[in-house]
Amino acid sequence: MKKLVRKLALIYIKFAQTRDEPIEKIAQTFVLYLHEEKKLWLWREIIKEVHSVWKKEYGYSDIYIKTAQTISLETKRILEKKFQGADMKIDVLPELMAGAIIQVDDVYLDGSIAGQLSRLEKFLIS
Structure with a gap:
């Protein structure tokens, strides 16, 4: 099979x-x-x-990008060229405040202000 x-x-x-x-x-x-x-x-x-x-x-199949603000057409073209062949989705989420969250297949990178504040809160509580 x-x-x-x-x-x-x-x-x-x-x-x-x-x-x-x-x-x-x-x-x-x-x-x-x-x-x-x-x-x-x-x-x-x-x-x-x-x-x-x-x-x-x-080298990758799924790309998911969440940004706080709309990305420029030039940036989008650069991303499409870099990740050619991958299924790429880009969403604008103002609640991120600034920065972006990028997921490439199983790798998850949170560079958003909301993510940093969440990590800081967890650190201060523990």
């Missing part, structure tokens, strides 16, 4: 990299294929394998 999951993940990635269609359309076609082949039950394992293969190829 592991070999089949890997093979299907590699097929999905190859299609995503080589087709001009939107990724949503590619995903829909892939899910329909899995359904027709009675392999839809493998979907979760295939997604895990896609992330694993993507991470090996690009």
Whole structure:
């Protein structure tokens, strides 16, 4: 089963990299294929394998950035270039006050004022 999951993940990635269609359309076609082949039950394992293969190829697969203020288009372009191939999401959360929280796959970095205040509070309480 592991070999089949890997093979299907590699097929999905190859299609995503080589087709001009939107990724949503590619995903829909892939899910329909899995359904027709009675392999839809493998979907979760295939997604895990896609992330694993993507991470090996690009060094990361998921990037989540929370900022206190909207980032400039230039900064966004730099991030997209740096993390090319990764699934990147950027949210503006004013409650962070200043700074940012960045999560790259399993690594979580909190450089926000809200995070610093929270750590200070925990330190003072203990």
